[in-house]
């Protein structure tokens with residue numbers, strides 16, 4: 001299939017597909033949107049008309065999309081509860097796939113999916129999107145080249161605000177454990193876990209976590225009345241990582257005034273790096289560094305311009321992976337599997353109040 005246009009079949013035509021996947025497919029010279037699927041027939045019809053997909057290539061059942069001979073690779077953008085079965089079906093059909101995070105509902109499913117994918121040697125990508133932020137890639141390069149020495153501490157915050165009572169967000173699938181797995185943890189915390197691991201290059205060895213739910217009931221999406229929220233609104237956790245790195249995380253949907261705010265501070269023996277996303281309205285990803293004695297004595301952090309080579313695009317990376325020209329930086333199903341184990345460890349720790357060792 002090398003260097004031919006890859007015909008993509010997308011499953012799940014919601015916010016992330018509309019906002020990120022579809023534009024990414026359209027932008028890539030190596031990808032073409034060939035077929036679409038959603039269980040919501042009206043959404044399917046509207047997307048079909050908007051993106052020029054004829055009725056023969058619109059499906060309400062993902063099995064039909066995967067079986068379609070005009071689909072070379074599967075793009076999985078559904079709610080979390082459907083990821084596993086769709087990805088397993090893609091693997092069974094021998095089709096490469098990309099998959100949204102968190103990859104599955106449990107670590108056991110993640111093991112099964114990773115094992116099946118690897119057994120077939122299928123190209124794959126997990127959409128840990130922040131790996132494509134140029135500032136994160138630059139931070140990783142600086143660390144890899146030894147600029148900040150030995151890493152002691154990482155402190156990561158990921159704050160959104162739409163859980164706050166005044167936002168009046170209804171009981172969407174993200175608040176229902178059976179459909180999402182976990183709340184802020186699997187939604188935002190899994191990104192933070194992956195990003196810290198990606199930037200530092202260090203593995204997690206053990207984790208301890210605390211989760212909480214401020215709003216216990218939300219108005220039902222369909223029909224009258226309220227329904228229970230059975231997942232976390234926020235989670236705080238600490239991790240020991242290899243080589244003595246100590247990391248802490250604060251993750252919430254209750255960060256008043258925040259949009260999609262991230263901040264990662266990394267402190268080493270010879271320097272420090274601060275990565276931010278959306279620190280101010282309209283601000284993209286940025287990094288500041290303090291490296292060397294003169295700067296350290298002045299407590300001076302300086303914003304760095306980001307080199308062009310750090311720029312990349314998620315859906316183009318999927319095409320490159322299929323074409324065998326990937327840069328090795330996108331997350332694989334193995335990264336997704338490792339991530340899911342960390343998520344499960346935090347949930348288990350939040351219940352027991354104890355540290356959980358990772359195998």
Ligand SMILES: NC(=O)c1ccc[n+]([C@@H]2O[C@H](COP(=O)([O-])OP(=O)(O)OC[C@H]3O[C@@H](n4cnc5c(N)ncnc54)[C@H](O)[C@@H]3O)[C@@H](O)[C@H]2O)c1
Pocket residue numbers: 011012013014015016017037038039040043060062077078079080082100101102127128129187
């Ligand atoms: N990488 C990121 O930064 C990022 C950001 C947002 C969301 N996400 C992930 O993307 C996924 C989707 O999130 P969203 O915000 O787009 O949700 P959404 O609710 O807007 O869209 C999900 C869509 O999937 C469809 N769907 C559900 N089950 C299906 C099935 N079995 N077959 C076909 N279609 C099905 C729904 O009808 C809906 O249209 C989630 O896993 C979420 O965690 C990732």
